Amino acid sequence: MLLNFDENLDNYKLMRQAIIPRPIAWIVTEDENTNIAPFSYFMALTSTPPTMVVSIGQKSDGAPKDTLANIIKTKKCTICIPKEEQLQQMHFSSKELAHNLSEADVFNIDLEKKAKNFPPMVKDTPIAFFCELFQELDIKGSKHKPIIVEIKQMFIDDTCFTNKEKLYFEFNPIARIGGDYSFLGEKISAPKIP
Numbered sequence: 001m002l003l004n005f006d007e008n009l010d011n012y013k014l015m016r017q018a019i020i021p022r023p024i025a026w027i028v029t030e031d032e033n034t035n036i037a038p039f040s041y042f043m044a045l046t047s048t049p050p051t052m053v054v055s056i057g058q059k060s061d062g063a064p065k066d067t068l069a070n071i072i073k074t075k076k077c078t079i080c081i082p083k084e085e086q087l088q089q090m091h092f093s094s095k096e097l098a099h100n101l102s103e104a105d106v107f108n109i110d111l112e113k114k115a116k117n118f119p120p121m122v123k124d125t126p127i128a129f130f131c132e133l134f135q136e137l138d139i140k141g142s143k144h145k146p147i148i149v150e151i152k153q154m155f156i157d158d159t160c161f162t163n164k165e166k167l168y169f170e171f172n173p174i175a176r177i178g179g180d181y182s183f184l185g186e187k188i189s190a191p192k193i194p
């Protein structure tokens with residue numbers, strides 16, 4: 001089957017099943033309260049400067065999602081990479097809440113202040129990136145707004161290190177597969193290219 005994307009297709013349904021596994025950015029932002037939400041249209045972009053991109057859509061009423069509104073307002077976010085044990089909390093935090101409600105309160109998600117000038121991280125996440133807004137992108141005809149953020153600081157939980165001096169670490173992330181999830185499974189060493 002060969003599908004033409006200029007026809008009336010459910011692009012999202014097709015793309016999210018095929019472009020897998022996607023890493024999950026569990027993003028903490030601040031306005032009057034602290035907002036937490038997961039995003040999987042998310043990827044590393046450049047190492048120098050250290051940037052990542054996340055594409056954020058609209059709420060069901062057409063307003064920008066709280067995460068996007070907060071990042072544009074404060075220019076800051078903390079991107080946590082959740083681990084297996086946090087799957088339920090992370091998933092629950094995707095529920096659309098009114099702007100004045102915090103997912104931290106509604107779903108009992110503990111936060112921890114780690115980097116002075118950034119929003120808190122979700123407690124017990126193995127990895128967190130403390131980021132500043134770098135660039136907003138406009139995709140013609142899209143209701144999604146990709147934003148580029150620059151990593152300013154990074155937290156790595158001490159228990160993740162396999163060699164702390166050399167900064168080697170490992171953890172058990174959650175990946176997005178369609179509308180479901182997967183864990184990493186067996187690690188396979190890269191074959192030597194002849």
Ligand SMILES: Cc1cc2nc3c(=O)[nH]c(=O)nc-3n(C[C@H](O)[C@H](O)[C@H](O)COP(=O)(O)O)c2cc1C
Nearest residue numbers: 037038039040041055056057065066067094095096
């Ligand atoms: C695993 C997962 C990944 C998601 N990825 C995205 C995404 O990449 N972009 C997006 O706009 N919404 C995504 N969502 C939906 C948002 O998490 C959801 O709309 C949330 O309510 C946004 O919250 P906010 O308004 O507090 O920012 C995802 C949801 C889940 C569960």
